[in-house]
Amino acid sequence: MIKTFMKQGKTMSNTSLSGDAVKEVAALVKTGALTVTNITPPLGSHGLPPSIPVGITNGDKPEAVSLKPLIDQWRQRPERKTGQAKVLTLASFVDLTNRHKTRNTAIFADSNWRAPSLTAIVDYHEANVSGVEDTGAAAPIADNGKHRIHYAFPLSEEWQVWVDQDGVKMGQADFAAFIEDHIAELASPTPEETSRMQEMFATTVASPAKLVELSRGLQINVDSKIKNHSTLQSGEIQMQFEETHTGGDGQPIKVPGMFILSISPFFRGEVLRIPVRLRYRAASGSIVWFFQMFRPDQYVTERVVKDLARAAEQTGLPAYEGAPEMSA
Template identity: 30%
Template sequence: MTDQTENPVFAAENTAQTMRNVMAELGKTETLANPAPDKTLIEAALVTTPTGRNHHDLTSTHRAALEYLKPARRKGTARLADLQSLTDWAQRFKGDTSALFAEPDMDAPTITCIADYHAAGPIEPTTPTGDPTARHCHHRAVYNFPLSNEWKAWMEVSDTPMEKDDLGEFIEANAKDIMDPTPAILKGAESDKNKDWENRLILTAQQIEGRYGQLSQLLKMSKQFQVYETSDLKIATNRDSGESEIQFLNEHKTADGKPLNIPNLIIIAIPVFANGAPYRMPVRFRYRKSGGQIRFILSLYNPEKSFEAAFDVAVNKITADTELPMFKGTPES
């Protein structure tokens, strides 16, 4: 009987089988770490490949494949057009850890809702599995308060010197914002019979020694206002030392020589935010004469108070409607 091991045909077949076995062994991958079913996005997925038995981290590939059909968590920032939409968004997505942040910036006020904000309680930085109160804070909604056109117009001219014609054009364009003082305000005495806002304006006038004027007076001044300056010489002598002091006293008068007596306050009623309630504010009216040039200055008196009042109304409303904690300022970035 012939030995098959000595037969060239069988020897070739044995060699081929050996080579197949060797190549299969060399090309085999080995799993070093595979994510557990209940911790898919936490544990890493590591394998080795034949070429030098290199290690490859497939964690991101696994996560991308899993998120292809369904995201692992909510993320993104919604930009909402009104406060009610922010309230509805918060009601739809809020949880036990959700929170509101209000930024009272007079130039760009905002309210932000973070649906997945950090849970309350102290941090636990030494816990092996991570801080149990930490959240990603990736799911947000922001409402940017739109400042009213009236507010922006008056804030733009506030404390800015204007020529007579510029003042007249501004007053005519914004005459609807100016309100005449009521009889109680003209009287200038606080009373229980007055409305709260009347007493507030009266108190402001008393504090800055102001007197309220009417729209018609302001329009007339912007068209016909003229100032005549007179100078009187005053000499004072100290009898003990014999020293003399010379002063020039300047006085502004009307064309007929009478001292100027003009109102230095007006009242405007404008909304802080677009489509919001109007707020009554005093505006100081001043003029400066230098040589033959006259400049007029309109200055909003404490506009911060009106802004804070309007902002607090919005903050209190959304806090009450959503029942979420409110923080003044900006959240962690």
């Protein structure tokens, strides 16, 4: 259409060309200052159309001029699908991927436990089924990788609080208040968990009731100084405080070495049971408390891997742990 139009040097209604731009080009063609022709790319030139319209300026220094900007300004649809859709659930990720997938679509998983995600690359590279590099005309076609569907696992607010406080040292009052505020996210250990934790860490595992008792005991001794502390044969820590205010009885407090966190890392997701180590540091008669979740990355990564397998099964697509070679 472009070539015919240029030769005639006339305007055409309802075409895909801009009226003003067409008139200017037509005028150049009419005066012989511009010649429009089509060139054919060499065989094996991947990613190019079979014919490319170009303008050739005449005169002392002829040169080729691209007509693509002229064509693109009247494009009614995008040249290709681009952009990244963001979904909020795994089910939506599967459904939208099935809607757009091609025979080359692939799914990638970022298993970083602090910010896990799944991404479907709709226009991923064509697979090399032979497994041997081929630079000929039959070589696998490289695609843009710009059309994507992204699912960032929505981390629950409760999970983020525990992650943010993991390893953070707190005074007696702050730690006691934290335990009281989050007691609903704790669980009693099963016999199997108790046995395993005692074998691995040589310490006792506290129930939620024990931690409530502990937190209240700490509140009583909020203005106290530690008098002595020792590790019992059971693995518990025994502390005796020297009272500096009224309201405390000065009796020793037994502190267990671990407790069980029962929480869903993901919003509306599966509840996981994660062991947590309870620790303290005593210096100059004072004490600070902190906790350390035991391998939270392992628990979250297992969930991501399971959901990756589920997405692959429900879409029929290849799935990988990692990131594609092209940027978004």
